[in-house]
Structures are given as C-alpha cells and as structure tokens.
Amino acid sequence: MDMIENRTIDELSVGDVAESERVLTRQDLALFATASADVNPLDVGTGTGGEDGDTAGAEPADDTDELQQGIAQGMWAGTFLSAILMNKLPGPGTRHLGQTLRFHQPVQIGEKIRTRVTVAAVDASSGTVRLDCECLNDAGETVVWGVAEVRAPAEKIRRPRASLPARRKSAHGVRFAALVDRARELDPLVTAIVHPCDDLSLGGALAARDEGMITPVLVGPVAKIEAAAKAAGLDLTGLEIVDAPHSHAAAEAAVALVHEGRAGALMKGKLHTDELLMAVLDKSRGLRTERRLSHVFALDVPGQDRTLFVTDAAINISPDLDALADIVRNAIDMTIAIGVDVPKVALLSAVETVTGKLPSTLLAAAICKMHDRGQIIGGKIDGPLAFDNAISPAAVAAKGIISDVAGHADILVTPNLESGNMIAKQLIHLAGASSAGIALGARVPIMLTSRSDTVDARIVSAALAKVFYHWRRQRPLEAG
Incomplete structure (x- = not known):
C-alpha cells in the first residue's frame, strides 16, 4: 500500500527539498476550469476552431489574452506546489498560512513541469516554516516562483495515500x-x-x-x-x-x-x-x-423524461422521399437497440397540416402512409408536426391534435440538415443537453465526432455504437 509520511517541525532543516513532475494535458485544464469556475476558452485551451479538421484553436486575440492564458495555466502549475506542501514537505498535518507566487511565462499543453519546494527558514518556537517554491519547464526555465509559509506538524503522521476514484x-x-x-x-x-x-x-x-x-x-x-x-x-x-x-x-x-x-x-x-x-x-x-447513410443525434435534455433523437443533422442535406424513409428506418433501429420498445417518430415541419405550399409536409404525409403500408416497420409515426407539437403535451392540447406521437416524440425527423443542425445545437447550448451520436446505414456504426465534442460525448457515442453493434448482430439490416 502506498503510504505518505510527514516531516515534523523537529525533523526539518534549512535546505530540505521535495519535488514532483507532471505533464500538462488539455483534460487537466478542463478539470481546473471546472474546479475554479473559470470557463474562459483561452484558459482551458479549447480554442474556437470549427469542426471536421479545422485548426485546433484560435491564437490568443492579443497580448492581454495571451497573458490571461499564461496566468491560468501557471495557476494550474501552482496548485502542485500546494500538493507537495500538504503531502511531502512538511506533509500531512501541515497548516498552510500563506503563499505568494509570480507567474513568469505560460505553461504549454504537453509540457512536463517539475515543481520543487525548498526549506528556507525554520522557527522551532512557533512551528512556522518558510519555503521557496518554483516550477520549472522542460528547458529548466522558471515558469512560477514564490514563497510559502506553513505551520509544520508537531506529531508524526503516516497514512495510506488517498487515491482518486477509479472512474472519473x-x-x-x-x-x-x-x-x-x-x-x-x-x-x-x-x-x-x-x-x-x-x-x-x-x-x-x-x-x-x-x-x-x-x-x-x-x-x-x-x-x-x-x-x-x-x-x-x-x-x-x-x-x-x-x-x-x-x-x-x-x-x-x-x-x-x-x-x-x-x-x-x-x-x-x-x-x-x-x-x-x-x-x-x-x-x-x-x-x-441497401440503406442510405444517416446520422442520429442523441440528446439527454434536462427536464425531459426521455432521451430525444434528432435526425439527420449531419449527412443528408435535403433528403428526398427515399432518403427520408431510410433516415427514419435508421433512427427507429437505433432507438429500439438501446431499449425503446415502441419509438415515437415525429416528422417535423413548420405546421401540423398538409399543404402543397410546404414540401416538407407532403414528404411527412408520404412517410406516414409508407409506415401504414408496412414499407417502414417499427414504432409509431406521425407528421407533419411542428416542433412544439412534437414534444409539448400542452401545445398538443391547445391545438386539439389527436395523435399517439404528438407531445411525446422520441425521434425528431427534420426536413433538412440545416434545421436539424440548428435544433440539435440549440438543445445543447441553450437547454444544456448532453449530446452524442452515430452514423448508421453502413456495415458498421460510425462515430462522426466533432471538434466541439467533449470526452463524455465521445464516450456516450461509443456506447451507442457498441449497443447498436451487438443488437444488430442478432438482427440483419433490412430495407423495410
């Protein structure tokens, strides 16, 4: 078992040193931002780049932004000085009285930082200790320097080192x-x-x-x-x-x-x-x-009693009837695979009535009739439905719509990529939805991750792909 042991005030001498090393990763900065409530993209190193192979992130806009980034990443390094004080020198039982730090230059992602504390003065009568603190980069340059004052423990402490949870x-x-x-x-x-x-x-x-x-x-x-x-x-x-x-x-x-x-x-x-x-x-x-390739967004929306699925917001720009039918089939398969016994599918438009002035309503009506005739199997389908009529029972009641789907839709089928993309991103950025997604219709599921996807979004997308893969092994991909 890994143990940590302190140095009591009687055991400390001027010149005693303790060190540790750590490589700065993007995830470290993200966790630092969460803990400090500092979510400035410059600070966490996420940049403002787009999707699909764009640059990793925008350069700092000016010298002020660059300094801000450097300070934030220097503060990350400074936290490890405190960790040494509390865990190594003096160690458990130490009381932190004060600390002054100066940030000399930015810490870069991927850079190994060596943190070091050195006992500079010991006052045995009061139990206080002054320590010089510094963080050095790969080139041996000082990125953070300062002085810490602590009250060292009087009694010996030896205990198991606390470990982080195995699963974050x-x-x-x-x-x-x-x-x-x-x-x-x-x-x-x-x-x-x-x-x-x-x-x-x-x-x-x-x-x-x-x-x-x-x-x-x-x-x-x-x-x-x-x-x-x-x-x-x-x-x-x-x-x-x-x-x-x-x-x-x-x-x-x-x-x-x-x-x-x-x-x-x-x-x-x-x-x-x-x-x-x-x-x-x-x-x-x-x-x-035999299927058309399409993408399904899965959205865990706060306040909703079910996962919402939006399709297609990534691949098919303006699907015709045949493409739209496959988009619906793929989405039904996805939701059944993850455990929705009878998925409810809403074909979206601006209105809930069929009109020749809006081609999307004609396509929605045709898809519903295909389902009635057994050309699309599984679930329940209705449309056209406006967005509010698809998800809000109150809106359905106000308009007097009689439907097994309206107000309770699991799957939102959009008429084109633009509307689908906007709906998905509005739910993510305005409603606080967690998102994931995969492309279906090929021989294997495809995770079309975006640069804006979080690590958790990638994990959930992998979970979707994994569950779907194992489900489909028991059931061949069919055209209808």
Missing part, C-alpha cells in the same frame, strides 16, 4: 449514464480510430477504452500519432497502430479493417467528414448497404 465523475446526464452502464456489460467493440493525430480525438478514444466501450485500433501516420500522444501526455502502450501516410489513406485502411473482420466500428479522428465518408461510400471497396 461523468458529466453526462442520468439516461446517458445508464446507457454507458448497460454498454459496459457487453464485450468492448473493436473500433478503428481514423487519423487520431490530435489530443482530442486520441484522448477521446482512450477515454472510451478506459470506460470499457471500445478496443481502439489507431489508423494513421505513426509519427504524428505518437507526437500527439506525447504532447497530450497519453500512453499508447499495448495499442495497435496501423500506419497510413495521410488522412485519405487512413480512411481507406480503416474501411479495409472492417472488411477483414478486424474492426466492428469506425471513429472519426482529425480529418474532414467527407474524407471518411468518401471511403465508406466507395462503390467497390466501401461499406455500403
């Missing part, structure tokens, strides 16, 4: 947590991570592995993958890496792994979505089925 606290909602717990009971899904050449995609894949969701196979340039791992402080020991010279080749190699039976899912890394889908949809070597 999840930020996702109750229903997502239940989904992850269910997925954990299944065998990990071997997943090809396509071009994981940045800390977000690589760290997300490893987090999903640590949660028992997937067994990742990294596909991309080995040198870039290893450099990304080093910069983020991630350990690749034991992971299979399939070398591919660039992102296009990585997408093709990942698809080939599926054909070889070496992968049961794909996860997008740092490449454009169209690069990955080009390989997936290749007519001769891709992963096509």
Whole structure:
C-alpha cells in the first residue's frame, strides 16, 4: 500500500527539498476550469476552431489574452506546489498560512513541469516554516516562483495515500449514464480510430477504452500519432497502430479493417467528414448497404423524461422521399437497440397540416402512409408536426391534435440538415443537453465526432455504437 509520511517541525532543516513532475494535458485544464469556475476558452485551451479538421484553436486575440492564458495555466502549475506542501514537505498535518507566487511565462499543453519546494527558514518556537517554491519547464526555465509559509506538524503522521476514484465523475446526464452502464456489460467493440493525430480525438478514444466501450485500433501516420500522444501526455502502450501516410489513406485502411473482420466500428479522428465518408461510400471497396447513410443525434435534455433523437443533422442535406424513409428506418433501429420498445417518430415541419405550399409536409404525409403500408416497420409515426407539437403535451392540447406521437416524440425527423443542425445545437447550448451520436446505414456504426465534442460525448457515442453493434448482430439490416 502506498503510504505518505510527514516531516515534523523537529525533523526539518534549512535546505530540505521535495519535488514532483507532471505533464500538462488539455483534460487537466478542463478539470481546473471546472474546479475554479473559470470557463474562459483561452484558459482551458479549447480554442474556437470549427469542426471536421479545422485548426485546433484560435491564437490568443492579443497580448492581454495571451497573458490571461499564461496566468491560468501557471495557476494550474501552482496548485502542485500546494500538493507537495500538504503531502511531502512538511506533509500531512501541515497548516498552510500563506503563499505568494509570480507567474513568469505560460505553461504549454504537453509540457512536463517539475515543481520543487525548498526549506528556507525554520522557527522551532512557533512551528512556522518558510519555503521557496518554483516550477520549472522542460528547458529548466522558471515558469512560477514564490514563497510559502506553513505551520509544520508537531506529531508524526503516516497514512495510506488517498487515491482518486477509479472512474472519473461523468458529466453526462442520468439516461446517458445508464446507457454507458448497460454498454459496459457487453464485450468492448473493436473500433478503428481514423487519423487520431490530435489530443482530442486520441484522448477521446482512450477515454472510451478506459470506460470499457471500445478496443481502439489507431489508423494513421505513426509519427504524428505518437507526437500527439506525447504532447497530450497519453500512453499508447499495448495499442495497435496501423500506419497510413495521410488522412485519405487512413480512411481507406480503416474501411479495409472492417472488411477483414478486424474492426466492428469506425471513429472519426482529425480529418474532414467527407474524407471518411468518401471511403465508406466507395462503390467497390466501401461499406455500403441497401440503406442510405444517416446520422442520429442523441440528446439527454434536462427536464425531459426521455432521451430525444434528432435526425439527420449531419449527412443528408435535403433528403428526398427515399432518403427520408431510410433516415427514419435508421433512427427507429437505433432507438429500439438501446431499449425503446415502441419509438415515437415525429416528422417535423413548420405546421401540423398538409399543404402543397410546404414540401416538407407532403414528404411527412408520404412517410406516414409508407409506415401504414408496412414499407417502414417499427414504432409509431406521425407528421407533419411542428416542433412544439412534437414534444409539448400542452401545445398538443391547445391545438386539439389527436395523435399517439404528438407531445411525446422520441425521434425528431427534420426536413433538412440545416434545421436539424440548428435544433440539435440549440438543445445543447441553450437547454444544456448532453449530446452524442452515430452514423448508421453502413456495415458498421460510425462515430462522426466533432471538434466541439467533449470526452463524455465521445464516450456516450461509443456506447451507442457498441449497443447498436451487438443488437444488430442478432438482427440483419433490412430495407423495410
């Protein structure tokens, strides 16, 4: 058992030293921001970059922003000085009286920081100790320097070192947590991570592995993958890496792994979505089925009694009737796979009446009739329905709509990508929804992760893919 032991006031001498080392990761900054309530993107290193292979983040806007970032990351380093004081020198039983720190330069993500405290003065009569404190970067340069004053313990203390929980606290909602717990009971899904050449995609894949969701196979340039791992402080020991010279080749190699039976899912890394889908949809070597490929967003919305699914907000720009039918089929399969016995599907438009002036209402009516005729099976379908009529029983009552779906929809089918994307992001950013999602209709589920996805979103997306994969193994993909 790992033990920690203090140094009493009688055991301390001028010149005594204690040190520790730690690599700054993006996740460290995110956790620091959560604990300190400082969620400035500059401070946590998230940047403002877009999706699908855009740059990792915007440069600081000016010298003030750069200084702010440096101070925040320097403060992260400063917390480890306190950790040494409380755990090593003097150690358990120490009372922190005061500390003054100066931040000399920024700490960069991926940089190893050595923190050191040195006893500068000891006053045995009062039990106070003054210690010089400093943090050094890889080059031996001082990034933080200061002085701490403590009251050292008078009695010897030796106890087991407290450890962090084996499973970190999840930020996702109750229903997502239940989904992850269910997925954990299944065998990990071997997943090809396509071009994981940045800390977000690589760290997300490893987090999903640590949660028992997937067994990742990294596909991309080995040198870039290893450099990304080093910069983020991630350990690749034991992971299979399939070398591919660039992102296009990585997408093709990942698809080939599926054909070889070496992968049961794909996860997008740092490449454009169209690069990955080009390989997936290749007519001769891709992963096509009789279904149209479509994306399903899963949203755990605070205040709602069920998970909402929005489709398609990522792949099909303006689907025709045949494409829309497959979008509905894929979404029904997804919700049944995760345990919704009879999913309720609402086909959205601006109104709840059929009119030739709004083509989306005609498509909705046609989909409903296809369901009536058995061309689309599973669940209950109604439409057209406006958004409020789909999810609000009060709105349904006010308009006198008679429907098994209206007011209680599980699946929201949008008429085009723009409206779907806006609905999903409004629920995320205004309603505080936790989000995840996968693309369906190919031979294997595909996690089309975005740069804005949190680690938890990537874990839940992996849980969706895993549950769907194991469900579909018991049931072949059908056209109707």
